[in-house]
Amino acid sequence: MSNDVWILGGTGRSAQKIAAELRQRHIEPVLVGRNAERLAAAAGESGRTVVSASIDEIVDEVRRQRPQIVINTIAPFADTAAALIATGVHYIDIANDRAAFSSLFERDAELASAGQTAVTGAGFGVTASESILVKLLEGRPAPTRVRVDMVPSMETEAGKVGESLAASLIGGLAYRDRAAGRLGSRRMRLTLPDGTDVLTASMPLGDGSAAARTSGAPVVIGASSMAPTGAFRFVMPVATALLSIRPLAAFAQRLLARMSVPAAPRPREYSWGHAHVEWSDGTVRDGWLRVDDASTFTGIVPAEIARRLLDGAGRGGAFTPAALFGSSLAEACGAQYVPGFVAA
CATH class of the missing domain: 3.30.360 (Dihydrodipicolinate Reductase; domain 2)
Structure with missing residues (x-):
């Protein structure tokens, strides 16, 4: 369905890379942002968009339309993640700051109890x-x-x-x-x-x-x-x-x-x-x-995680990518472990 995955900050560089990787996986994302013209140009003729001027408006639309997954590229992640997780949908972001991680990990038990998956740090x-x-x-x-x-x-x-x-x-x-x-x-x-x-x-x-x-x-x-x-x-x-x-x-x-x-x-x-x-x-x-390319990898990882969540491979709780899906996730995203990497 075209409403399964929303990308917030849909006209940004990271969001566009994520959208391209989702389409490679036969998932047409909904792009969410402030500028209707830029969103329409990024989405193309077959894409859907949601125009929202603030995170509060985005949260209202998520509650109303109920996508299965939101992929968040909007900082500050500690604030936007809290608002989006409260909607009950599965959540992915590309944060790499300690405040965002700390605030999300504190909600691990709550997310696990609700059967809601939240993945932070889904970038290079x-x-x-x-x-x-x-x-x-x-x-x-x-x-x-x-x-x-x-x-x-x-x-x-x-x-x-x-x-x-x-x-x-x-x-x-x-x-x-x-x-x-x-x-x-x-x-x-x-x-x-x-x-x-x-x-x-x-x-x-x-x-x-x-x-x-x-x-x-x-x-x-x-x-x-x-x-x-x-x-x-x-x-x-x-x-x-x-x-x-x-x-x-x-x-x-x-x-x-x-x-x-x-x-x-x-x-x-x-x-x-x-x-x-x-x-x-x-x-x-x-x-x-x-x-x-590190920025390309940052587009691939959220898309691959989203595909797996849509396939029912997630579980409730707060995670980072390899903590949820193991070391093989990186390989599925095109990375390679160097042969003979272990020195005991």
Whole structure:
């Protein structure tokens, strides 16, 4: 049915990639947004649209029309997720910020009781690093220490930063965790499986939260090649203190979302998810997941999850992608585990 899956923020870049992947799976999505003309152009002749000016209007329409699944690309996810989950429909988002994860995970028991599936982090950053982590954890008890690294490579289109990415970046900048480290700390030079080197550093986002929940490890570091590693990291203590003030954080997020970025080619052939896991008995496992374009992967993952939920493969509760569907989900989305990835 054409009313089964709604994509909120339907004219955005991520939403358009998700819509294309849904159509590949013979699912025609309903695009939801504010601008009727842009929605109609994005949906095409055969597509359906819902024009709503605010999240409150969207919630009213979801309650009235009762789609089976909503895929949310509208930040701030901690706020929009709460409103949408209250409608009782199955929920998927592409969040990668700790506030959104925390607020969703707190509702796990409520969602489980209702038989309602909610999946957060259905994009490259969380799915890539969590999937390789789940692979490394197979057959092992809870580890003592985990580090996950995301190394995205994507073609950048000219345009605005956007609310979703801005919310994740500002949230990560403001986050404080002594073990995980503040933004730009815990630097490490990694040699990728293709032989090239990349520098990663702490970027306290949702992928770290997913790794902590999945592994049960007391020490978890979430890092990225996108984290600042130059002189900018020395202003982090001041920036963190300022952004702990909510009005300043909100202002900074709005400002960042409106900033323009130039077009740029992919910096490397592949994107990578990496995990390093240590156990108290001295066992160490280290592995890689290879992905093509990171932004394309962010379109594929929500579409594949939606297809599985429509097929009845979900279960009630709050999840991240690999926590719900295991390490094979990434492979179904085109990723590959590097042969010989385990070092015991």
